[in-house]
Amino acid sequence: MSLRLDRLAWGVDGRLIVDGVDCTPPTGALTGVLGPNGAGKSTLLRLVAGVLEPEHGRVILDADDLLALRRRDRARVVALVEQEASTHAPLTVHDAVALGRTPHGSRWGGPGPRDADVVDAALTEAGVAHFAERPLTTLSGGERQRVHLARALAQEPRLLLLDEPTNHLDVHAQLDTLAVLTDLTRRGVTVLAALHDLNLAAAACDHVVLLHGGRVVAAGDVAEVLRPEVVEPVYGVRCLVLEHPETGRPVLTFAPRS
Amino acid sequence: MTTTRTSTPHAARSTAPRGTGPHAPSHGPRPTGRGRVPTWVAVVLAAAALVVSVLVAVAVGPADLSPGDVARSVGHHVGGLLSGPTGPEPTLGALRDGIVWELRLPRVLTAAAVGAGLAIAGAVMQSLTRNPLADPYLLGLSSGASLGAVAVLVLGVAVLLPVAAFVGAVLALAAALALAGSLGTLTPARMVLAGLAVAQLCAAATSFVIFWSATGDSYREILAWLMGSLAGAGWDAVAIAGGGVLVLGTGLAASGRTLDAFAFGDTAASALGVHVARTRWTLLTVVALLTGALVAVSGSIGFVGLILPHAVRLLVGAGHRRLLPVVALVGATFLVWADTAARTAFEPRELPVGIVTAFLGAPVFALLLWQRRRRSGDLA
Numbered sequence: 001m002s003l004r005l006d007r008l009a010w011g012v013d014g015r016l017i018v019d020g021v022d023c024t025p026p027t028g029a030l031t032g033v034l035g036p037n038g039a040g041k042s043t044l045l046r047l048v049a050g051v052l053e054p055e056h057g058r059v060i061l062d063a064d065d066l067l068a069l070r071r072r073d074r075a076r077v078v079a080l081v082e083q084e085a086s087t088h089a090p091l092t093v094h095d096a097v098a099l100g101r102t103p104h105g106s107r108w109g110g111p112g113p114r115d116a117d118v119v120d121a122a123l124t125e126a127g128v129a130h131f132a133e134r135p136l137t138t139l140s141g142g143e144r145q146r147v148h149l150a151r152a153l154a155q156e157p158r159l160l161l162l163d164e165p166t167n168h169l170d171v172h173a174q175l176d177t178l179a180v181l182t183d184l185t186r187r188g189v190t191v192l193a194a195l196h197d198l199n200l201a202a203a204a205c206d207h208v209v210l211l212h213g214g215r216v217v218a219a220g221d222v223a224e225v226l227r228p229e230v231v232e233p234v235y236g237v238r239c240l241v242l243e244h245p246e247t248g249r250p251v252l253t254f255a256p257r258s
Numbered sequence: 259m260t261t262t263r264t265s266t267p268h269a270a271r272s273t274a275p276r277g278t279g280p281h282a283p284s285h286g287p288r289p290t291g292r293g294r295v296p297t298w299v300a301v302v303l304a305a306a307a308l309v310v311s312v313l314v315a316v317a318v319g320p321a322d323l324s325p326g327d328v329a330r331s332v333g334h335h336v337g338g339l340l341s342g343p344t345g346p347e348p349t350l351g352a353l354r355d356g357i358v359w360e361l362r363l364p365r366v367l368t369a370a371a372v373g374a375g376l377a378i379a380g381a382v383m384q385s386l387t388r389n390p391l392a393d394p395y396l397l398g399l400s401s402g403a404s405l406g407a408v409a410v411l412v413l414g415v416a417v418l419l420p421v422a423a424f425v426g427a428v429l430a431l432a433a434a435l436a437l438a439g440s441l442g443t444l445t446p447a448r449m450v451l452a453g454l455a456v457a458q459l460c461a462a463a464t465s466f467v468i469f470w471s472a473t474g475d476s477y478r479e480i481l482a483w484l485m486g487s488l489a490g491a492g493w494d495a496v497a498i499a500g501g502g503v504l505v506l507g508t509g510l511a512a513s514g515r516t517l518d519a520f521a522f523g524d525t526a527a528s529a530l531g532v533h534v535a536r537t538r539w540t541l542l543t544v545v546a547l548l549t550g551a552l553v554a555v556s557g558s559i560g561f562v563g564l565i566l567p568h569a570v571r572l573l574v575g576a577g578h579r580r581l582l583p584v585v586a587l588v589g590a591t592f593l594v595w596a597d598t599a600a601r602t603a604f605e606p607r608e609l610p611v612g613i614v615t616a617f618l619g620a621p622v623f624a625l626l627l628w629q630r631r632r633r634s635g636d637l638a
Contacts, residue, residue, distance in 0.1 A: 051525050051528045071528070071531045071532070074531065075531030076531070079529065082523075082525055082526060085526050086522070086523075089576035095576065096522075099518060099522075099526075102519045102531060103531035148522075
């Protein structure tokens, strides 16, 4: 069991946004993809999902070369939750989550009985089952984010990619979301989440990859990567790392560089 | 599926591990949803409404026919087609039978086919471009067809009008797609803008031709065509529009599941395993060929392809596997009635049917919007 991103690169107009990313996030674990704005986090996730075609590089999950798979086959293995996905269509929560079954089953036929069960399970797991019949337009930002998570779960992925899944969520909802992701990893799903909030990553992630300018600056355990010597040059701030009195995990505080 | 769905919230409420803190959404009475009936029921109901509408619409007008007369005449001719020319004598008398079989039935069937095709093409176009203002004519199709038709009507180019209109539509589409494609990936925004450019150019050329060389007589003919008309539609029109809808429309209706995946945009569709670029090119081409065939027999009839998909979405939801068959049947029924009104309201003068579709359709749509707002305080 392994996941390997192998020298992934992608650029626009001759400028590389992702510049040879090489890393091996552990499988069945929650990996935080960190880095300042423009570090290439979103682009990297899209490359791994096969939504963007890399200029070169491979993504190997177990024995599969993911980017060599047919799109539909890949969508049964990898799911992506985007940062801001909206729609004009008057969909209910259930409709939106059922879209996750698209790559499964027949292209022309309708959903089968197993599809209905998987969708119900995904609704429950993401904590949105009790408003399954509500129109998406009536949901708050946090609720909508959960719906997208449920849709990804309905895909039954082995690898789940999330772009800023905790953006715009309050603290309670952030922790809820991360708890759902941790539960998933216990079932063997590999989760890669781009995160802005270093403290959230420090509290919840098993492993982190720190990007800067499209390259991996550091990767490894939270305690190994989230050290002042590593963080300060990347973000251009002063950083003090404390220890959480209960969990023993790092807590970061920042100050402008004087 | 509907039954599992409605039972879910109760089952899940007791077991849901999360969302029970202060952030749990209010547990107030669940909105009534859309009171959905199973898809097959909706389709059967809509199909029955269409069949009845066709029989009644053929009977409406001078000549004092009843829907029963119409059914008998149709039965006689269809029976004759099946068993050879030795069928029983028509019971209606040759004149009235001729009115049914040679004049009104082909026109009503053409209206049904054009309505079905426009509605389904509009629904697909709106999904593909993620633009609620998209209609089947979006990519310059109607402007191209108009230019082709005006070239025939005014300049006397020696080809059949439907052929010229179809060629005009396809050329306009090719130009729009070439322009959009040359800008990079075929995104919805590029499609819309390229279509707009081509449409403006074709419209200017059409106006120029009319301004420069149209004479009194041809004005009215041109105006009728530009606003859409089914006057004089015969069995050849039924064959073109009906054939187009059966072959191309069925193809579009079968791609419902793929279209659903576009709800959250190209990236989401791609992550769900849809080949976004290939799907968009293919479906656009099919929509264009279908619209070209429809425009060729009826001119550009507005409203049906723009508003009806929205109205039907409000009624049956946005899922395409359900929306597309229902919208086709509703579109057919709608245009059958609109055309009946167009030919009878100011008898013996005829209105272009495009005027009637807007007059009938706009208030109906306003009513739907208003009703939905009252029910859920929410717009599509």
